[in-house]
Amino acid sequence: KFGHQTKKFDSAARQDFSGSSWDVGVRWSPLTYSVFDFVTSKQTGESTGVGDTVVGTNYGVTWSHAWSSRLRTQALASLRNDAFQGAGITRKDDTGSFGLKVAYDFRRWLKLGAEYTHTERDSNTSNFNYKRNLLLFTVGATL
Numbered sequence: 001k002f003g004h005q006t007k008k009f010d011s012a013a014r015q016d017f018s019g020s021s022w023d024v025g026v027r028w029s030p031l032t033y034s035v036f037d038f039v040t041s042k043q044t045g046e047s048t049g050v051g052d053t054v055v056g057t058n059y060g061v062t063w064s065h066a067w068s069s070r071l072r073t074q075a076l077a078s079l080r081n082d083a084f085q086g087a088g089i090t091r092k093d094d095t096g097s098f099g100l101k102v103a104y105d106f107r108r109w110l111k112l113g114a115e116y117t118h119t120e121r122d123s124n125t126s127n128f129n130y131k132r133n134l135l136l137f138t139v140g141a142t143l
Contacts, residue, residue, distance in 0.1 A: 001022060001023045001024070002020075002021075002022045002024075003020070003021050003022070004018070004019070004020060004021065005017070005018070005019060005020070005021040005043065005044055006018045007044055007053055009052065014052045014086060014087075015052045015053070015085065015086035015087065017044055017052070017053045017055070017085060017086075019044075019055065020042065021041075021042050021043050021044070022040070022041060022042050023041045023043070024039065024040050024041070025037065025038070025039045026038045026039075033065065033066040033067075034063070034064070034065045034066070035063070035064045035065075036061065036062070036063050036064075037060075037061065037062045037064070038060070038061050039058070039059075039060045039061075039062075040057075040058060040059050040060070041056075041057070041058045042055070042056070042057045042058075043055075043056060044056070045082075047084070047086070050084050050089055050091055051084035051085050051086045051087050051089035051091065052085060052086025052087055053084075053085045053086055054082050054083070054084050054085075055082070055083045055085060056080060056081070056082045056083075057080070057081045058078065058079070058080045059078065059079045059080075060076065060077065060078035060079070061076070061077055061078075062074060062075070062076040063075045063076075069105075070104055070105040070106075071102070071103075071104050071105075072102070072103045072104075073100065073101065073102050073103075074100070074101040074102075075098075075099070075100050075101075076097075076098065076099050076100075076101075077096075077097065077098040077099075078096070078097045078098075079094070079095070079096050079097075080093075080094070080095040080096075080097075081093070081094055081095075082094075082095070090124070091123065091124060091125045091128070092123070092124050093121055093122070093123040093124075093128060094121070094122045094123075095119065095120070095121040095122075096119070096120055096122075097117060097118065097119040097120075098117070098118055099115065099116055099117035099118065099134075100115070100116050101113065101114070101115040102114050102115075103138075109141060109142045109143070110139075110140070110141050111138075111139070111140040111141075112137075112138070112139060112140075113136075113137070113138040113139075113140075114135075114136065114137050114138070115134075115135070115136040115137075115138070116133070116134070116135050116136075117132075117133075117134045118131075118132070118133050118134075119131070119132045119134070120132075
């Protein structure tokens with residue numbers, strides 16, 4: 001999808017926004033058990049108290065692979081650029097993320113999984129910089 005986005009405020013104290021937007025996804029499956037997904041998007045978001053509008057551009061890639069009928073993995077990476085606009089704000093954030101997921105069907109009724117994700121935001125306003133490591137374990141059971 002490609003388009004043009006307009007955001008108009010009722011208040012004259014706020015800065016209106018007008019610009020391009022898109023949402024694109026491409027899937028490539030070189031093998032029946034291996035899939036690559038490439039995504040990109042650009043859209044506006046609501047301000048969180050900084051500026052009037054946040055314009056976010058996203059890029060991501062995911063590789064999903066079934067090693068057997070029971071074992072699957074997924075590797076992912078993404079980059080997000082946020083530009084805060086309005087009210088004289090010049091804040092820009094770059095957020096990168098990468099991760100790995102593994103899922104194992106232990107039994108027909110029992111699924112086990114683990115996931116690790118590292119996220120790091122670099123902002124030109126140093127108070128908003130951060131690093132996060134997330135480790136999740138999942139158990140799924142059906143009757």
